[in-house]
Amino acid sequence: MRDKTFELLAALADGRAHSGADLARAAGVSRAAIWARVQRLQALGLEILAVPGKGYRLAQAFEFLDEATIRSQLSAVANAAIPALTCLEVTDSTNERLLQQATTGTVHGHAMFAEYQSAGRGRRGDVWVAPPGSGLCVSLGWRFDAPPATMSALGLAVGIAVARAVDDLGLGGVRLKWPNDVLYEGRKLAGILIEMRAEHGGPSTVVIGIGLNVHIPPNVRAGISQPVVDLHEALGRAPARNLIAARLLEALTVRLADFARSGFAPLAAAWSHYDGLAGRCVQLELPGRTVVGVARGVDPTGMLLIEHEGRVEAFLSGHVRVRAS
Numbered sequence: 001m002r003d004k005t006f007e008l009l010a011a012l013a014d015g016r017a018h019s020g021a022d023l024a025r026a027a028g029v030s031r032a033a034i035w036a037r038v039q040r041l042q043a044l045g046l047e048i049l050a051v052p053g054k055g056y057r058l059a060q061a062f063e064f065l066d067e068a069t070i071r072s073q074l075s076a077v078a079n080a081a082i083p084a085l086t087c088l089e090v091t092d093s094t095n096e097r098l099l100q101q102a103t104t105g106t107v108h109g110h111a112m113f114a115e116y117q118s119a120g121r122g123r124r125g126d127v128w129v130a131p132p133g134s135g136l137c138v139s140l141g142w143r144f145d146a147p148p149a150t151m152s153a154l155g156l157a158v159g160i161a162v163a164r165a166v167d168d169l170g171l172g173g174v175r176l177k178w179p180n181d182v183l184y185e186g187r188k189l190a191g192i193l194i195e196m197r198a199e200h201g202g203p204s205t206v207v208i209g210i211g212l213n214v215h216i217p218p219n220v221r222a223g224i225s226q227p228v229v230d231l232h233e234a235l236g237r238a239p240a241r242n243l244i245a246a247r248l249l250e251a252l253t254v255r256l257a258d259f260a261r262s263g264f265a266p267l268a269a270a271w272s273h274y275d276g277l278a279g280r281c282v283q284l285e286l287p288g289r290t291v292v293g294v295a296r297g298v299d300p301t302g303m304l305l306i307e308h309e310g311r312v313e314a315f316l317s318g319h320v321r322v323r324a325s
Contacts, residue, residue, distance in 0.1 A: 006089045006115070008037040009046070009132065015061030017054035044116055045131025045220045060215065062133045063241050065113045073246035081253040082140075084110040092119040094139035095195055095209040102197055102205050107141025111249055114138075131220055135230070136212040136245055142256055147204045148263035152316060153302025155180035157267055158192050158208055161255035163274045165247040166190075169239050171231065175276030178295075178304045178320060182212075183276055187229040189213055210248065214238055265300045272297055281323045282306065284315060291315070292323065 004027075011023055020031045027034065038048050038056055047059035065087040071079055091097055094112045096119070101107050115132045130137050144151070159176045166174050166182070166189070175183045182190035193209040213230035215238040221228060232238035258266065272278070277295035284291040284306060293308025303314035 003089055005037045005040045008034065009041055009058075009062060010064070012048070012056060012058050013062040013064065015058050017051045017057040019055035021055075023055070041132075045134065045217060047217045047219065059217065060133075065115065065136075065245060066242060069242040070245045070249070073243060074250055078250045078253045081257070082109045082111050082249060085249075086110070086112045088112065088114045090114065090116050090118065093117055093209075094137060095193060095207050098139050098141045098207045099195060099197070102141065102207070106143065107205060107207065108143040110141045112139050112141075113245060130211055130213075131217060133214075133241070134216045134220065135214045136210070136241060136248065138212075138245065138248065139207050139209045140249070140252060142206050142208060144204045144206070144260055146260075148259065150264040150301045151204065153264035153267075153298075154206065154208075154259065155192055155194050156271055156298065156302045157255050157259040157264060158194065158210070158252065160267055160270045160274065161251040162190050162192065162210060162212070162248065164255070164270075165244075165251040166231075168247050168251070169231065169235070169244065171234050174274065176271065176274040177276050177322075178298065179302075179317070184229045184234050187227040189229050189231070189234070208252070212244065212248065214241060214244065264302045268298065268300055268302075271302075277304075277320065277322065283321045283323050285319045285321070286315070286317075291318075295320075 007027060008023065011026065012018060020034050023034045024031045042048055049057055049059055051057055067085045067087050070085060091114045094114050094117065098107045098110060098112055114137050117130065117137050156179060159180050159182060162182050163174045163176055173184060174189065177183050180192035181188060190210060190212040195207045197205045213228060215232040216228065216230045275297055278297045280295055282293065282295045291306055291308055293306040296305040296307050296312055298304055299314050303316050304320065305312050305314055
């Protein structure tokens with residue numbers, strides 16, 4: 001059953017003004033109840049305007065994610081690779097949902113979208129801020145029966161998939177910041193969080209979480225602590241969210257199949273194409289150590305190469321920042 005607050009969102013989804021009386025009559029509640037639901041939607045970050053004499057309207061029309069619409073835009077191969085596709089309205093975390101599911105069953109090929117996450121997670125414990133309709137929040141479960149030796153580079157392969165999907169939507173110039181941030185003009189367009197459940201010496205099940213900015217309201221953007229960009233700003237328009245979802249799943253299924261078959265090495269050239277750090281002065285923060293030098297791409301296993309103190313050293317993990325030259 002649809003959440004009562006999201007029932008109101010559905011009624012306002014066309015972007016036109018609707019009177020409080022009409023909304024209350026259709027929902028079988030009082031106008032005060034409608035006002036309370038409007039406030040709840042506003043608290044989630046949605047821009048709802050009160051139009052004198054006309055009622056309430058969304059600042060922009062809302063497109064709900066829909067399984068059938070997404071599947072209709074996938075190839076037969078991608079549809080077969082994704083046996084389960086779920087579109088939720090509200091959840092705590094799509095990653096957490098699939099991780100819990102993985103403890104009792106399979107999540108391979110299960111794509112789970114959410115309009116709103118109350119506890120969306122980013123890397124390094126960050127919170128992923130995404131009001132309903134402002135972006136895509138999706139998690140994809142995947143099982144590697146024989147994990148490649150370069151399994152640690154999975155995040156890089158996923159980053160390439162996201163960049164390719166955005167390319168397909170018409171946005172050139174996307175860059176990847178090792179290990180898994182997607183940038184446009186130096187601002188964050190998408191983030192990736194990968195969580196793994198591995199059996200010793202055997203198969204690995206991963207849950208790949210992706211947050212992609214589509215159209216972030218100005219009031220929400222003002223509260224985000226880092227520079228961000230969305231597809232609406234970058235392209236001058238916001239593509240249909242169901243189309244974006246399909247392009248993303250299409251690219252992911254292709255790259256994950258490639259990665260399972262051959263590891264990271266065949267994807268290294270694609271990474272170089274999108275590499276947003278190569279040749280730049282960077283600072284890598286490690287436990288008990290900070291390395292400052294020039295980024296020199298990645299090695300065939302996906303490790304970050306940094307030239308410093310007269311040598312090139314490879315790093316498996318760490319938090320990297322771009323420094324002024």
